[in-house]
Amino acid sequence: MASAHASAPSFFETVNIYFEKAAAFCDYPRGLLDQIKAPNSVYAVQFPVRRETGDYEVISGWRVHHSHHRTPVKGGIRYAPEVNEDEVKALAALMTYKCAIVDVPFGGAKGGVRIDTKKYSVEEIQHITRRYTAELIKKNFIGPGVDVPAPDYGTGPREMAWIADTYAAFHPGQIDALACVTGKPVTQGGIRGRVEATGRGIYFGLREACMQSDDMKALGLTTGLAGKRVVVQGLGNVGYHAAKFCQEAGCVIIALAERNGAVYRAQGLDVDAVAKHLHETGSILNFPGAENLVPTQAALELECDILIPAALENQITAENAPRITAKIIAEGANGPTTAEAEKILLAKRVLIIPDVYLNAGGVTVSYFEWVKNLSHVRFGRVGKRFEEGSFERIVSAMERATGHRISDEERRTIVHGADEIDLVNSGLEETMIGAYHQIREIRKAEARVPDLRTAAFISAVRKVAASYLELGVFP
């Protein structure tokens, strides 16, 4: 399906434009590249839901497996009024490349249900979620070793709990049933740190990018995050957490944009206070001490150092790109920048940290959750006390050797065994930093690679191609 402008490429076509740009740097047979690009299975479903009014309604849903080169496949489920097959294919393809970039051992998938969640009661959303899950079960499009969904736009831990429960009801006694979906509440087999993982990952990636003094110098910026002026679009899961971690790191959040408008304050906004205001009043507008910006798109054009689009795709287009002054665009959302807009921004030497890398924190921690569900033990539970005992013995030996007793506070900091949240955040930080340098090195080592997105796609294409070449083609 084409996007708003008839001539503009669709979202899936845009992802493929990025793929081809990277493929030009790789020496693989055309057929192999075509196989990597092609969605392997596309499932479209229509099912009824009974409204509280007594009426029936037909709901459209999709699940796309983009690549079976590794299984299970993985990717979120989106609830949105405009979601369509092209969009789900694009998002599934991004998942394949994303997992490869951060070395998460899954193929890519995505799901979509075309509903405006605001128009349904919680009970109705539960019926839709359970019925959609049942449809996935019928066609073997969900399961711990087959396809493991997660939250995306319009869904969260609540929906994931319903999915897990529905799957378990259809598979009584299946010991690994909980691993059929990630992003569950911690009390339902979820993992600590998953809710904030995508935003925290964005922060780690952005921090790493801003630590590279030569890259910052080229942009006319100082090294480090502190003091950088940031605009965030979308104050949902991804945007809220990205904004919050950036604020904690010393960034000045000058504007936050939501659906119906944005708020701006040159001296900086307190992210939690704005989120509370949004929650309480139902609108981001009229936040005390801040200026309203309507239409909301105006926020994207504010003078700032870092722009974090964290709402939806196609937000930065050929139309507004010439007026965007941010030096860094940190893509929190999937597909926020169109291919035409990217050309304009790259010509202005903007550093675009691409979605396919930057928002991979969610799937990374989802991977940890899946591993936790399969191992049936919380990370840290087995080793924490043992580690603390070892640290205590080292501290005591040092005290005896030096005759100096450390303070209780110092002792508490040193004698600290890793708990689940420590290990999750550590694994996430390691993943985001490691992947950033892999991409940056491709860009630096190969002089013709023009930008980080192309470098990220090259990294992905190479890894997926290696997997196909090692396995051969069945039969």
Ligand code: NAD
């Ligand atoms: P969400 O539903 O929690 O939040 C999205 C927010 O964007 C909402 O508050 C919504 O009101 C706002 N919004 C919608 N249209 C807007 C507009 N035009 N201008 C400003 N704000 C607008 O969704 P999310 O999970 O935060 O996902 C956001 C994006 O991040 C999506 O592109 C999604 O695919 C991507 N993503 C999410 C995750 C995850 O773990 N949730 C992981 C990777 C990528």
